[in-house]
Amino acid sequence: MIRFFESLGQSVIAILDYIGGLALLLWDVLGFLAAGGLRWPLAIYQMAFLGVNSIMIVLLTTTFAGMVISLQLAHVAVQYGVSNIVGGGVALAMARELGPMLTAVVVAGRAGSAITAEIGSMKVTEQIDALECMAVSPIKYLVVPRVIALVCMMPILALFSDMAGLVGGSFVAEASAGIPQEVFYDSVRRMAVLDDVTRGLFKAVIYGTQIALVSCQQGLQSGRGAAGVGQATTGSVVISMIIVFMTNYFLSAWLFPIN
Numbered sequence: 001m002i003r004f005f006e007s008l009g010q011s012v013i014a015i016l017d018y019i020g021g022l023a024l025l026l027w028d029v030l031g032f033l034a035a036g037g038l039r040w041p042l043a044i045y046q047m048a049f050l051g052v053n054s055i056m057i058v059l060l061t062t063t064f065a066g067m068v069i070s071l072q073l074a075h076v077a078v079q080y081g082v083s084n085i086v087g088g089g090v091a092l093a094m095a096r097e098l099g100p101m102l103t104a105v106v107v108a109g110r111a112g113s114a115i116t117a118e119i120g121s122m123k124v125t126e127q128i129d130a131l132e133c134m135a136v137s138p139i140k141y142l143v144v145p146r147v148i149a150l151v152c153m154m155p156i157l158a159l160f161s162d163m164a165g166l167v168g169g170s171f172v173a174e175a176s177a178g179i180p181q182e183v184f185y186d187s188v189r190r191m192a193v194l195d196d197v198t199r200g201l202f203k204a205v206i207y208g209t210q211i212a213l214v215s216c217q218q219g220l221q222s223g224r225g226a227a228g229v230g231q232a233t234t235g236s237v238v239i240s241m242i243i244v245f246m247t248n249y250f251l252s253a254w255l256f257p258i259n
Contacts, residue, residue, distance in 0.1 A: 021221075022213050025139070029147050029213075032140045042145035043152075050111040050146065051153025058106050058157050059164045065098050066090055066165025067172045074177035086173050087166075087184035088191025094165035095196045096256055101248055103158045104207035107150070108240035112215040115146055116236040119219025120229035128220070138220070147212040154208030155201040162197065199255040206247060211240045 032038070069090050077083045119142055122128050128138045166188065173179040215236045222232030 018217075022217055025143065025213055025217055026209075028139045029144050032137070032144050033148075037137075037140045038144055038148060039141070042141075043148045046145045046149035047153050050107070050114070050149050051157060054107055054110050054153075054157060055160060057110060058103055058161055061106050062094070062099060062102050062161035063164040063168035065102055066094055066167070066169035069093050069098070069165070070169030070172040071176055074173045074179055078177045078179070083177065083179050084183055084187050085191065086177075086179055087170065087187035089187075090169035090173075090184075091162075091166060091188040091192035092196060094162045094169075095192060095200045097200075097248070097252065099161040099165060100154075100158045100200050100204040100207060101244070103154065103161045103204060104211065104244045105241060107154065107157065107208070108211050108215075108244065109237055111150065112211045112236050112240050113233050115212070115215035116219040116222070116233045117229060119216060120222035120232045123220065123222055124224060124226075124229060143212075143216040143220075146216060147209065150208035150212040151205055152208075154204040154211075158201055158204035159197075162200070196256075203248070203251050203255065206251065207244050210243050210247065214240045214243060 070086060073089050074083070074086050077086045077089075119128075122142070128142075131138050131141060166185075170181045170184045173184050174181055218232040218236035218239070222228045
């Protein structure tokens with residue numbers, strides 16, 4: 001019993017220590033941004049590498065997500081005579097939840113792992129030590145551009161996700177349940193409002209910040225050797241997804257309260 005509580009206490013301390021490290025990293029990033037420490041060429045390069053290069057896999061994932069929602073919803077709606085709400089249902093699901101969430105999952109797996117592997121490799125090869133010897137802050141040079149890149153690109157990717165889900169859903173609704181696209185998009189206009197989209201994009205900004213911080217933190221704390229970098233990369237994806245799913249509940253409860 002004593003060992004159980006010791007293990008539990010150590011786990012809680014480790015979690016709090018990790019959260020504290022993320023908070024300190026965020027504080028350092030904000031400090032460099034306030035002091036004008038952002039290097040825009042590096043940030044733009046990271047936007048292209050982390051964001052633009054992720055568009056195709058994001059579109060592929062969210063298109064099929066919208067198709068699945070439409071496939072399940074359309075038949076039930078036609079059965080109960082409410083086929084004029086299918087488009088709105090798909091739009092609300094994509095804008096509020098699936099668009100930002102699936103985008104975050106894809107970005108965590110593709111871009112987050114790349115961030116951790118790159119920074120971890122730099123640590124293993126002592127490039128980060130070389131930056132410190134040249135009086136260059138690794139956080140300013142490595143972390144800040146990547147955080148800004150994901151913060152800027154995540155809402156853009158989420159917006160593309162919303163549109164891809166709607167397009168895929170409209171084709172499936174017409175092909176599988178005979179719902180005309182005019183009826184589909186008319187229900188989108190009636191049921192979904194701009195506020196749903198903007199709040200979903202705000203969630204994407206939060207997810208982008210979390211993924212960038214976790215990925216950079218894992219890279220900076222990676223162990224020595226290829227095994228250490230591999231463990232850090234795996235950990236960054238797992239931790240990012242856990243944090244995103246946990247945060248999603250609280251953001252949804254706050255941004256989309258049930259009246």
